[in-house]
Amino acid sequence: MNPQRILVVGAGHVGLYAALRLSKKLRSWEAEVIVVDPQPHMTYQPFLPEAAAGNISPRHSVVPLRRELRRCTIVSGTVTRVEHDRKTATVQPIIGPAREIQYDHIVVAPGSVSRTLPIPGLAEQGIGFKTIGEAIFLRNHVLDRLDVAAATTDPDVRRCALTFVFVGGGYAGIEALAEMEDMARDALKYYPELKPDDMRWVLVEATLRVLPEVDRDMGAYTVAQLLKRKMDIRLETRLESCVDGLVRLSDGDSFRADTIVWTAGVKPSPMLAQTDLPRDERGRVTCLPTLQVVDGDRVVDGAWSAGDCAAVPDLTGPPGAYCSPSAQHAVRQAARMADNIRAVIRGRQPVEYKHKHAGSVASLGLHKGVAQVYGIKLKGLPAWFMHRTYHMSRIPSLNRKVRVIVDWTLAFVLRREVVALGQLHDPREEFVEASTPVARDARPRNENLTGVDPRV
């Protein structure tokens, strides 16, 4: 028998876990697993806020694919097209011509991208918070703004440098805001020129509450905690524009900010539009609870999907409910899907995915948190502890777990690092300058995310 070829598109929470399980549970004469992802690693997104805050090394919040998926073939590239009718995917490698890969089964798991709106200035001025690159850039940028503010004598430059705006109050936005503020507050101990009150951390949320994943009282507790830390929380408020860093809000307020972080939700990967797979009105691949792709009432042979890009019925919710885009569902769906693919290859029936969302845990900075798991509500230190133990148990591989624990321990004993390595984002600058016969004008250090002078 020829081994079945299983192509995994995307090695995130779904792709990595599914590939790992498939390659362990199927024999080499039964199947070969090919994994395509433009990144050489899986990013454990729930650790991005802690990586940005310097509690975890960036390298330890990602999982190297070639080390973890030794029994799979890894292709570094982007799937640009899927013609399932021909069971063929087009892959664009990092460099060189595109190539076609044929398969018997496809696991469609490219996840989601930031759901942005056509807000003037946002594309030029804002940054998302979904990748390790964004998280580390933001960390360096925030610390760099402290240096800018400490060095300048211009009050406008200082005010603008120390104004940080986060748009969207889901768990990604709240955790990013709270962790970054906590880090900046810590860093200010080494800046005698600056006081914590000089900083302005603004949350802009379109609805009347934050953290929709937990009960209202827990959302209200979170807002109270952030207000206690003197953050500026704007509920029922929208970002209207941010051209050249001039933030205009729907409540009529406007101010300048060097930092605008967009965390207002996600939408399915746009790559799905380049496939012949069925999608719903929100662009998600339509699935059965078995994680098989379904077109109306026809099961699409050999096509599987899960995670942020898939509409998977939630059998524990009311009729018509779908699983939320979360790591919690993604990793469990991955396991169920891998077992179902194995079952189908071995001529057995697939089993439906059923998991009642356990709740959410969110860190609000060192020793602070909020959690609601299986109806149990925790606040402050116990919630923060639960956040850490939960995610530690979830990040793949013993190797990562040990590294993360060592990072936390070192940060606890020696305090976390609060130095900006902004040079990493433009490493050739100095060399280019040295190699240029006529020296360029010294670049002023007051630029914001796009290099616009806030005083203009």
Ligand SMILES: Cc1cc2nc3c(=O)[nH]c(=O)nc-3n(C[C@H](O)[C@H](O)[C@H](O)COP(=O)(O)OP(=O)(O)OC[C@H]3O[C@@H](n4cnc5c(N)ncnc54)[C@H](O)[C@@H]3O)c2cc1C
């Ligand atoms: C800051 C942050 C914090 C979060 N915290 C939590 C939390 O505490 N709890 C929780 O349950 N969830 C959390 N989430 C959500 C959770 O991380 C996602 O729901 C989960 O990652 C979805 O898994 P996925 O496999 O569908 O997508 P991803 O994990 O995003 O993986 C998608 C993969 O596909 C790859 N890819 C994309 N396009 C292509 C293509 N064309 N070809 C090939 N590969 C492609 C990407 O490089 C990526 O590796 C958080 C998310 C963020 C951003």
